[in-house]
Amino acid sequence: MTARTMPLSEDRPVGGPLDDDRPPPARFAYDGHTWKEIAHLLANLPIGIAGFVYAVVTLSLGVGLTVTVVGLPLLAAALLGARLLGRAERARARKLLGVRVEEPSPMAVFGGSGVFGWLWSSLRDPVGWRAMLYAFIRLPWGVLTFAVTLVGLIVLWPVLPFIVRGLTNVDRAMVRGLLCPSDELERRIAELESDRGVVVDTAAADLRRIERDLHDGAQARLVALAMGLGLAKEKLLEDPEVAARMVDEAHGEVKVALQELRDLARGIHPAVLTDRGLNAALSSVASRCTVPVKVTADLPARPAAAIEGIAYFTISELLQNISKHSGARSASVEVWRAKDRLLIQVWDDGRGGARLDGGTGMAGLADRLGAVDGLFVIDSPPGGPTTITAELPWRDRAGDAAPGR
Numbered sequence: 422m423t424a425r426t427m428p429l430s431e432d433r434p435v436g437g438p439l440d441d442d443r444p445p446p447a448r449f450a451y452d453g454h455t456w457k458e459i460a461h462l463l464a465n466l467p468i469g470i471a472g473f474v475y476a477v478v479t480l481s482l483g484v485g486l487t488v489t490v491v492g493l494p495l496l497a498a499a500l501l502g503a504r505l506l507g508r509a510e511r512a513r514a515r516k517l518l519g520v521r522v523e524e525p526s527p528m529a530v531f532g533g534s535g536v537f538g539w540l541w542s543s544l545r546d547p548v549g550w551r552a553m554l555y556a557f558i559r560l561p562w563g564v565l566t567f568a569v570t571l572v573g574l575i576v577l578w579p580v581l582p583f584i585v586r587g588l589t590n591v592d593r594a595m596v597r598g599l600l601c602p603s604d605e606l607e608r609r610i611a612e613l614e615s616d617r618g619v620v621v622d623t624a625a626a627d628l629r630r631i632e633r634d635l636h637d638g639a640q641a642r643l644v645a646l647a648m649g650l651g652l653a654k655e656k657l658l659e660d661p662e663v664a665a666r667m668v669d670e671a672h673g674e675v676k677v678a679l680q681e682l683r684d685l686a687r688g689i690h691p692a693v694l695t696d697r698g699l700n701a702a703l704s705s706v707a708s709r710c711t712v713p714v715k716v717t718a719d720l721p722a723r724p725a726a727a728i729e730g731i732a733y734f735t736i737s738e739l740l741q742n743i744s745k746h747s748g749a750r751s752a753s754v755e756v757w758r759a760k761d762r763l764l765i766q767v768w769d770d771g772r773g774g775a776r777l778d779g780g781t782g783m784a785g786l787a788d789r790l791g792a793v794d795g796l797f798v799i800d801s802p803p804g805g806p807t808t809i810t811a812e813l814p815w816r817d818r819a820g821d822a823a824p825g826r
Contacts, residue, residue, distance in 0.1 A: 455582045458589045461517040462566040469563025472556030500549030507552035507600045514596045525602045555599040646674045698723050706737045711744040715753040725816035739767045747771025765811040773805035
């Protein structure tokens with residue numbers, strides 16, 4: 422799950438129909454959608470026979486041979502095959518019925534990575550067992566739908582579109598009920614696996630940035646400083662005035678290097694954020710923005726350090742974007758807590774047109790928030806104004822419930 426760029430009120434059920442998942446109303450006319458539904462119902466019989474034979478034969482052999490060493494592996498392989506049958510049925514329903522169901526996540530291996538871990542995970546795979554149940558019950562349903570559709574094409578053709586719609590609605594319910602991801606936990610596992618990759622990539626990118634900044638900035642200045650001091654040492658006895666001038670230049674280089682190190686440290690984690698909290702840190706970053714910024718932070722307490730840091734860097738980067746790209750004359754930052762969420766809203770009256778793919782770091786911010794189950798919503802019509810809303814989970818600071826200042 423990267424950060425979702427959707428309205429905060431939108432909430433869709435997992436595995437359920439999407440907004441455009443519903444078929445058009447049934448009509449007496451035989452349109453393309455009706456013919457697809459008829460084809461689906463007629464195909465139910467041969468597909469139901471194949472699925473029923475597969476389920477009965479593999480389950481019978483697997484259960485019957487459990488007294489031997491090949492029984493359980495055969496049963497596990499049968500469940501993996503049932504997963505493939507379920508994938509084919511989801512594709513058929515998607516093509517002919519317009520049903521879009523999320524694909525289940527790959528089977529997780531428990532109990533080790535060897536043969537026994539794979540065997541145990543396969544035998545307890547809920548996706549495979551539900552696909553096997555789906556294949557088992559499709560035969561009687563396939564016989565019924567094939568017979569009703571075939572008879573309807575001959576004697577009930579005026580009202581067949583309505584009969585077909587009722588039958589295919591049952592098919593849609595079966596696909597959504599038996600072939601969808603197993604539960605919310607499985608969806609969350611898949612999202613967390615994706616978020617873990619985002620966190621690793623973000624951390625690696627931050628390390629590369631810090632290394633590049635050190636190499637190109639402070640390190641280069643310190644190398645030049647060491648060379649300058651070495652030359653001054655050689656000149657100390659020969660020409661004290663030149664040596665003094667070189668030491669004075671080195672002193673200036675030290676000040677610049679210290680400033681660069683302070684800026685770099687502020688980019689990693691500013692001291693004011695650690696010492697005084699989010700409100701003071703936001704006031705500091707707003708003072709460096711080229712656009713007048715009004716900061717309002719209404720927090721009864723300080724959140725966990727990780728959440729506080731993400732909120733700070735999100736606002737900091739958004740204010741940098743306002744300085745560089747918006748052409749705004751004023752901006753505002755609001756931060757508040759709503760139940761178990763930390764909400765951030767950054768507004769400016771600039772030219773608008775901000776997008777995730779606009780090359781201004783918005784996609785990186787969305788990924789960073791998504792890694793902690795956050796939301797990132799952009800409302801930026803051309804011509805402005807721009808309103809960006811971010812949402813983070815609230816976690817209390819361990820051992821510190823002092824209000825933010």
